[in-house]
Amino acid sequence: MSSIARSFAFAEFRHGVGPRVGIAPGQTTKKIIDFAITIELFCYSMHITQLHTFLAVTESGSFHLAAERLNITQAAVSARIRQLETILDVRLFDRGRRGAALTEAGRHLRPHAESITRQWRTVLEDTRRRFSGRVFLRLGSQLSIWDRLLVDLTIWIETKLDKLPLTVNFDHDMNMHEAVRNGILDLALTHELPVGADLAHAPFPAERLVLVADKPCSLHDTELPLFVNFELGAEYDAALGDALPKGAAQHIFLGNCTMGLHYLRQRGGMAYAPQPMVQDDLQAGRLVAVRDAPDIEISCHAVYDPESPAAELVKRVLEGFAA
Numbered sequence: 416m417s418s419i420a421r422s423f424a425f426a427e428f429r430h431g432v433g434p435r436v437g438i439a440p441g442q443t444t445k446k447i448i449d450f451a452i453t454i455e456l457f458c459y460s461m462h463i464t465q466l467h468t469f470l471a472v473t474e475s476g477s478f479h480l481a482a483e484r485l486n487i488t489q490a491a492v493s494a495r496i497r498q499l500e501t502i503l504d505v506r507l508f509d510r511g512r513r514g515a516a517l518t519e520a521g522r523h524l525r526p527h528a529e530s531i532t533r534q535w536r537t538v539l540e541d542t543r544r545r546f547s548g549r550v551f552l553r554l555g556s557q558l559s560i561w562d563r564l565l566v567d568l569t570i571w572i573e574t575k576l577d578k579l580p581l582t583v584n585f586d587h588d589m590n591m592h593e594a595v596r597n598g599i600l601d602l603a604l605t606h607e608l609p610v611g612a613d614l615a616h617a618p619f620p621a622e623r624l625v626l627v628a629d630k631p632c633s634l635h636d637t638e639l640p641l642f643v644n645f646e647l648g649a650e651y652d653a654a655l656g657d658a659l660p661k662g663a664a665q666h667i668f669l670g671n672c673t674m675g676l677h678y679l680r681q682r683g684g685m686a687y688a689p690q691p692m693v694q695d696d697l698q699a700g701r702l703v704a705v706r707d708a709p710d711i712e713i714s715c716h717a718v719y720d721p722e723s724p725a726a727e728l729v730k731r732v733l734e735g736f737a738a
Contacts, residue, residue: 606713
């Protein structure tokens with residue numbers, strides 16, 4: 416399908432005018448339109464996420480419920496729908512007090528969206544089956560505090576499962592649940608339990624964080640060092656609210672734990688950090704534990720798709736690594 420043919424087909428879909436290239440109206444034109452829509456959307460993997468979001472809103476009848484189902488914010492759902500509407504140059508939903516209802520264009524798109532998402536899953540599964548002896552395992556973690564754990568998991572896989580092809584994703588801005596749903600990752604470490612019954616999860620030991628500083632101090636001191644906030648999610652924020660005195664220290668936000676500790680060593684301050692990451696610094700005296708400060712814990716869950724072709728391998732990895 417050439418770009419010119421796609422352009423003509425989309426012109427008819429967008430504006431209701433038939434292409435003036437000698438193609439007879441009717442079934443033939445409809446096939447071109449259908450195929451053009453499928454190809455145009457399928458060519459861009461980012462559109463798969465938008466289509467999953469479109470179907471979630473369609474099935475739930477609500478942007479709010481779709482956000483809960485996808486474990487993202489309602490603003491993110493709205494943004495994805497707007498992007499899809501911009502691509503197609505149509506309005507897909509009418510929003511009212513009773514929720515979101517499909518427009519005529521939305522009803523036209525729905526079967527295509529369902530077909531495309533099925534095709535994408537089929538492509539992923541078929542590709543993996545072709546290399547059944549070389550399953551490509553893809554790992555990721557939501558928070559930077561688990562980068563070391565992810566490396567340890569990778570080393571275990573390489574050691575116990577020989578030369579298994581794998582990739583490790585350190586994109587901490589990625590929604591890990593959605594990445595697993597869309598086949599981008601096979602196994603993700605995250606602090607949040609998945610919403611819905613389509614994903615499986617296994618508990619990992621919680622990550623214990625200790626409050627450290629570049630100079631000796633107590634949490635009861637009148638003046639406290641600058642606090643370096645690693646932005647580790649809602650559970651972390653709630654724990655900080657309980658642990659730190661209200662308004663006792665200015666915050667600087669550094670979302671990457673490794674970068675934050677480097678800043679702490681160079682510029683000073685205090686931060687809650689995983690015990691293994693600061694153990695050497697504590698023993699060498701480069702950092703000290705803040706007196707009277709409670710430890711905090713961040714939950715860790717290994718999330719995977721039980722229907723994925725890699726599911727059995729993921730279970731084997733989880734069972735073996737935990738042993």
